[in-house]
Amino acid sequence: MNKRPNIIQVAILGKHSHGGTLRGGLPEIIETVWVSFTVLYVCTGNLCRSPMAELLFRGWADPQGDVTVSSAGTKALVGHGIDHSSAAALGQLGIDPTQHRARQFEPWMAAYSDLILTAAREHRDVVMTALPSVYKRTFTMKEFARLVGDVPAAEPRAIVAAAGARRGHAKPVKPEEDDVADPYRGAIKHAKSIVEEITETVYITLATLGLAAERWGYTPPVRENRSARPAPY
Numbered sequence: 001m002n003k004r005p006n007i008i009q010v011a012i013l014g015k016h017s018h019g020g021t022l023r024g025g026l027p028e029i030i031e032t033v034w035v036s037f038t039v040l041y042v043c044t045g046n047l048c049r050s051p052m053a054e055l056l057f058r059g060w061a062d063p064q065g066d067v068t069v070s071s072a073g074t075k076a077l078v079g080h081g082i083d084h085s086s087a088a089a090l091g092q093l094g095i096d097p098t099q100h101r102a103r104q105f106e107p108w109m110a111a112y113s114d115l116i117l118t119a120a121r122e123h124r125d126v127v128m129t130a131l132p133s134v135y136k137r138t139f140t141m142k143e144f145a146r147l148v149g150d151v152p153a154a155e156p157r158a159i160v161a162a163a164g165a166r167r168g169h170a171k172p173v174k175p176e177e178d179d180v181a182d183p184y185r186g187a188i189k190h191a192k193s194i195v196e197e198i199t200e201t202v203y204i205t206l207a208t209l210g211l212a213a214e215r216w217g218y219t220p221p222v223r224e225n226r227s228a229r230p231a232p233y
Contacts, residue, residue, distance in 0.1 A: 036066035037156045037211070040109055041141070042127060043119035046073030046102035048086040048184050050119060052195055053141060055095050056202045065211045067156075072105035074126045083184055085191035092192065093199075107131045110138070115160050117141045117205070120179035136164035142197075143178040145204040146170065156209045 039057065043050035050071035057069045081087075082097045090097045107130040110116050116138040118124040127138050137160050139147070147163040147170055154162070180198060183191040206212035 038113045039069040040113040040116045041071040042105055042123045044073055044075050046076040047083045049180050051082050051100045052198050055097055059095050061211050062213045067211050072103050072109055074105050074123055076102045076104040078102055078104055085186055085188045088188045089191040089195040110134045117144055140178045141201040145201040148208045
């Protein structure tokens with residue numbers, strides 16, 4: 001299997017330790033870590049939606065799976081912890097978000113990712129404008145979940161390619177239906193509803209890619225009449 005070097009962690013070390021970058025704007029690589037599949041989540045501040053998705057993905061991925069996940073923000077509040085309400089909503093799922101620190105999105109992060117998932121169309125546009133070559137593997141979280149709904153089992157990169165090929169052919173939806181709203185500084189109730197939306201996309205993503213831990217086998221969440229959002233817990 002062809003593998004792509006994951007330089008997310010070691011690139012940060014290289015920039016902070018030596019300040020060097022390679023030609024083309026890629027950070028200096030101190031050590032190369034090989035992984036089979038790399039996922040990047042992107043939102044605005046890297047304080048709510050993308051870290052929610054990152055932490056949910058990491059918590060529910062197969063621990064034996066050869067996959068890595070990270071997140072970043074297009075206008076990140078670099079170094080800040082996760083938003084209070086978002087942290088509380090994640091805590092109700094038994095996920096500890098206290099180690100998260102926001103970081104700024106840079107094009108090299110997308111270049112070394114096999115799948116880029118954004119909170120909304122505006123973030124998808126930022127990523128694709130910064131690096132047009134990643135168009136076929138960049139989607140909003142909801143868009144990707146929608147496009148891979150009935151894709152046959154395959155190697156993760158093949159599934160991403162299939163999702164890209166379905167653009168323009170899948171049943172159309174209202175553009176805003178592919179976005180996840182920003183819960184930043186909102187009530188915990190709002191943050192919880194956003195976690196529920198993201199939970200569904202993460203479940204579908206992991207299950208379709210074949211990367212979900214066995215104990216988190218995907219079951220479509222039951223939607224209650226009082227809300228259009230899933231209630232996974």
